[in-house]
Amino acid sequence: xxxxxxxxxxxxxxxxxxxxxxxxxxxxxxxxxxxxxxxxxxxxxxxxxxxxxxxxxxxxxxxxxxxxxxxxxxxxxxxxxxxxxxxxxxxxxxxxxxxxxxxxxxxxxxxxxxxxxxxxxxxxxxxxxxxxxxxxxxxxxxxxxxxxxxxxx
Amino acid sequence: xxxxxxxxxxxxxxxxxxxxxxxxxxxxxxxxxxxxxxxxxxxxxxxxxxxxxxxxxxxxxxxxxxxxxxxxxxxxxxxxxxxxxxxxxxxxxxxxxxxxxxxxxxxxxxxxxxxxxxxxxxxxxxxxxxxxxxxxxxxxxxxxxxxxxxxxxxxxxxxxxxxxxxxxxxxxxxxx
Numbered sequence: 001x002x003x004x005x006x007x008x009x010x011x012x013x014x015x016x017x018x019x020x021x022x023x024x025x026x027x028x029x030x031x032x033x034x035x036x037x038x039x040x041x042x043x044x045x046x047x048x049x050x051x052x053x054x055x056x057x058x059x060x061x062x063x064x065x066x067x068x069x070x071x072x073x074x075x076x077x078x079x080x081x082x083x084x085x086x087x088x089x090x091x092x093x094x095x096x097x098x099x100x101x102x103x104x105x106x107x108x109x110x111x112x113x114x115x116x117x118x119x120x121x122x123x124x125x126x127x128x129x130x131x132x133x134x135x136x137x138x139x140x141x142x143x144x145x146x147x148x149x150x151x152x153x
Numbered sequence: 154x155x156x157x158x159x160x161x162x163x164x165x166x167x168x169x170x171x172x173x174x175x176x177x178x179x180x181x182x183x184x185x186x187x188x189x190x191x192x193x194x195x196x197x198x199x200x201x202x203x204x205x206x207x208x209x210x211x212x213x214x215x216x217x218x219x220x221x222x223x224x225x226x227x228x229x230x231x232x233x234x235x236x237x238x239x240x241x242x243x244x245x246x247x248x249x250x251x252x253x254x255x256x257x258x259x260x261x262x263x264x265x266x267x268x269x270x271x272x273x274x275x276x277x278x279x280x281x282x283x284x285x286x287x288x289x290x291x292x293x294x295x296x297x298x299x300x301x302x303x304x305x306x307x308x309x310x311x312x313x314x315x316x317x318x319x320x321x322x323x324x325x326x327x328x329x
Contacts, residue, residue: 124283137308
């Protein structure tokens with residue numbers, strides 16, 4: 001047996017199969033996805049920019065509001081093919097379900113509701129450790145903006 | 154340990170020719186001049202002669218013909234097709250040149266699946282993509298910012314006034 005393993009062809013084949021297994025494992029579905037939802041209040045009455053939002057500053061620029069204030073951060077671990085609800089300011093709720101994982105992108109099904117009324121249902125694919133911005137609902141004289149980021153575990 | 158004891162321990166190996174030339178010569182010289190060691194040599198030679206005689210007598214009684222007949226029968230036996238197939242497959246794998254066909258085939262299969270899995274000649278986009286969207290009758294805008302690779306879904310205010318402070322929000326809504 002060990003004598004046969006010294007054969008370079010066999011060794012090379014074993015290495016290839018191992019590499020293929022490793023690559024497959026690296027791209028297979030994760031156990032869970034860590035999702036962070038940042039609730040931000042955007043307004044135009046002042047020029048306040050919350051320092052807590054520094055890492056989102058460039059992403060928020062295209063929205064051209066004058067002020068941005070962090071309202072709430074919530075992080076939850078969602079098991080694969082599972083879902084979790086996030087409390088959003090203004091009596092809203094954001095339900096996020098994990099759907100698929102391919103090419104290092106995470107598929108998420110997102111539903112924003114206000115009370116019983118659905119505001120938006122969308123399915124998105126986010127780069128692993130990336131985010132998407134969902135905004136628009138009115139809140140405290142401005143607009144509510146949600147940054148939804150996801151990373152595999 | 155006396156010299157005679159040492160020599161007598163080596164006599165067996167000396168008689169079997171297992172000693173180095175110098176050691177063999179030293180034992181021979183000692184045995185020739187030592188009556189005790191010469192007697193020990195004679196005892197060993199007698200045991201050897203007795204055992205050899207017994208083994209030769211037993212071997213002559215053994216019948217080898219059936220053994221060789223069975224070997225011949227196995228050589229001449231016609232093997233089944235699946236045994237021949239296994240042998241042919243083994244010869245393919247063990248043949249030095251053709252053996253490389255196995256990893257080459259694995260690489261081809263891996264390459265095929267890699268092409269199917271990853272976009273050919275392109276990068277995996279960092280943008281978040283929107284696969285489907287239902288705003289339940291509300292207007293929506295999608296924005297992609299190239300600089301920050303950001304995708305923004307902007308939900309316009311509900312005209313029915315269910316959102317609070319519609320006036321302010323509408324003013325600041327579709328700001329991009």
